[in-house]
Amino acid sequence: MNQATSIGAERLQRRMARGVDFLGSEAAILCGAMSWVSERHLVAAMSNAGGFGLIACGAMTPELLDREIAATKALTSKPFGVNLITMHPALFELIEVCNKHAVSHVVLAGGLPPTGSIDAIKQNGAKLICFAPALSLAKKLIRSGVDALVVEGMEAGGHIGPVSTSVLAQEILPDVADKVPVFVAGGIGRGEAIAAYLDMGAAGVQLGTRFVCATESIAHANFKKAFIRASARDATASVQIDPRLPVIPVRALKNAGGDLFTAKQREVAQLLDEGKLAMAEAQLQIEHYWAGALRRAVIDGDVEHGSLMAGQSVGMVTKEEPLADILATLMIEAAHALEKRAV
Numbered sequence: 001m002n003q004a005t006s007i008g009a010e011r012l013q014r015r016m017a018r019g020v021d022f023l024g025s026e027a028a029i030l031c032g033a034m035s036w037v038s039e040r041h042l043v044a045a046m047s048n049a050g051g052f053g054l055i056a057c058g059a060m061t062p063e064l065l066d067r068e069i070a071a072t073k074a075l076t077s078k079p080f081g082v083n084l085i086t087m088h089p090a091l092f093e094l095i096e097v098c099n100k101h102a103v104s105h106v107v108l109a110g111g112l113p114p115t116g117s118i119d120a121i122k123q124n125g126a127k128l129i130c131f132a133p134a135l136s137l138a139k140k141l142i143r144s145g146v147d148a149l150v151v152e153g154m155e156a157g158g159h160i161g162p163v164s165t166s167v168l169a170q171e172i173l174p175d176v177a178d179k180v181p182v183f184v185a186g187g188i189g190r191g192e193a194i195a196a197y198l199d200m201g202a203a204g205v206q207l208g209t210r211f212v213c214a215t216e217s218i219a220h221a222n223f224k225k226a227f228i229r230a231s232a233r234d235a236t237a238s239v240q241i242d243p244r245l246p247v248i249p250v251r252a253l254k255n256a257g258g259d260l261f262t263a264k265q266r267e268v269a270q271l272l273d274e275g276k277l278a279m280a281e282a283q284l285q286i287e288h289y290w291a292g293a294l295r296r297a298v299i300d301g302d303v304e305h306g307s308l309m310a311g312q313s314v315g316m317v318t319k320e321e322p323l324a325d326i327l328a329t330l331m332i333e334a335a336h337a338l339e340k341r342a343v
C-alpha cells in the first residue's frame with residue numbers, strides 16, 4: 001500500500017478534527033460495539049491504535065460490565081466508551097457502573113433513551129451518543145440533550161433498520177451535522193467511503209464488520225474464516241415470518257442458523273396466540289435468542305447453527321491482521337481519496 005502524501009493526510013486530519021475532538025482519539029473512527037466480540041482485547045487494541053473502541057455490554061450483568069471496564073482500563077490508557085442496550089432490564093445499574101468508572105462516552109442502542117437515562121448518563125459529565133434512524137428522530141434526540149449521533153444504514157451487520165446508509169446520510173447530515181457530531185455507519189469497508197462521508201459533513205465513521213478479523217479479536221477462528229470466505233451477497237437480512245410478531249431484522253451470513261430463527265419465531269408467535277406471552281416478553285425472547293446464537297458462533301465456533309452477524313462490507317475482509325494495520329489502511333485510503341479534491 002502506497003503511503004498517502006502529507007497533503008492527503010492533512011486534509012483527512014482537518015475533516016476529522018471535530019470527531020477527534022469529541023472522542024479524544026487520534027482518528028475519528030469508532031469500532032462499533034459487537035456483542036461477544038467487542039470485549040477488553042478488541043476495545044483496547046482499537047483505542048491503542050488511535051481509533052475509538054466501544055465495549056459491547058449486550059446482556060452482561062452490572063458485575064460483569066464492572067469487571068470488563070476495569071480490565072479494559074488495564075490494557076489501555078486511551079479513551080474508550082461503553083455501548084448499552086436500552087431494553088436491558090438493569091439499564092440504570094449499568095449506567096451507575098459506567099459513572100463509577102468515569103467512562104467518558106456512553107452509547108445507547110436499541111431504541112429511544114428511556115425516561116431519566118439521559119440525565120443519569122450525563123450527570124457525571126459522560127458524553128451520550130445515540131442512533132438516529134430518521135431525520136425527525138435525529139432532531140428529537142438533539143433536543144433531548146444527546147451529544148452526538150450515529151447514523152447507521154441497513155448495509156450494517158447485526159440489527160438493522162430499513163434504510164440504506166447512503167440515503168440516511170443524505171437525509172440527516174445536511175440538517176444536523178452543524179449541531180452535533182454525526183458518525184456514519186453501515187457498509188463502510190474502505191477509506192474512500194470514509195472520505196466521502198466526511199465530505200458530506202460527517203464528523204467521523206463507525207465500522208464493525210471490518211474489525212472482526214483483527215488479530216486481537218477473540219472471535220473464534222471458525223467465525224473469522226467464515227468472514228474471510230464470504231462476499232457481500234452472503235450477508236443477508238433475516239425475514240419476519242409472522243406479521244403479528246414484529247422482529248427487528250438482523251443481517252448475518254447465511255447458514256443453517258437461519259432455519260433455527262424461523263422455528264424460534266413460530267414458537268414465540270404460537271405462545272403469543274395462546275396468550276402465554278405478552279408482546280414485550282415475546283420480543284425480549286427473540287433478542288435473547290440472538291444473543292445466544294451469536295455467542296454460539298463467536299465464542300464456541302459453531303458457524304453452522306450460531307449467528308454469523310456480518311455487514312455487506314464482509315467481502316472486503318480478506319485476512320486476519322493486526323487492528324493497527326486495518327486502521328492504518330483505512331486512513332491511507334481516505335487520505336489518497338482526498339488528494340484528488342481541490343482543498
Ligand SMILES: Cc1cc2nc3c(=O)[nH]c(=O)nc-3n(C[C@H](O)[C@H](O)[C@H](O)COP(=O)(O)O)c2cc1C
Nearest residue numbers: 032033034035109156157158186187207208209311
Ligand atoms: C457481530 C456483530 C455484532 C454486533 N453487535 C452489536 C451490539 O451488540 N450493539 C450495537 O449497538 N451494535 C452491534 N453491531 C453493529 C456494530 O456496532 C456497527 O454499528 C456495525 O457493524 C457497523 O456496520 P458495518 O458492519 O457495516 O461496519 C454488531 C455488528 C456485528 C457485525
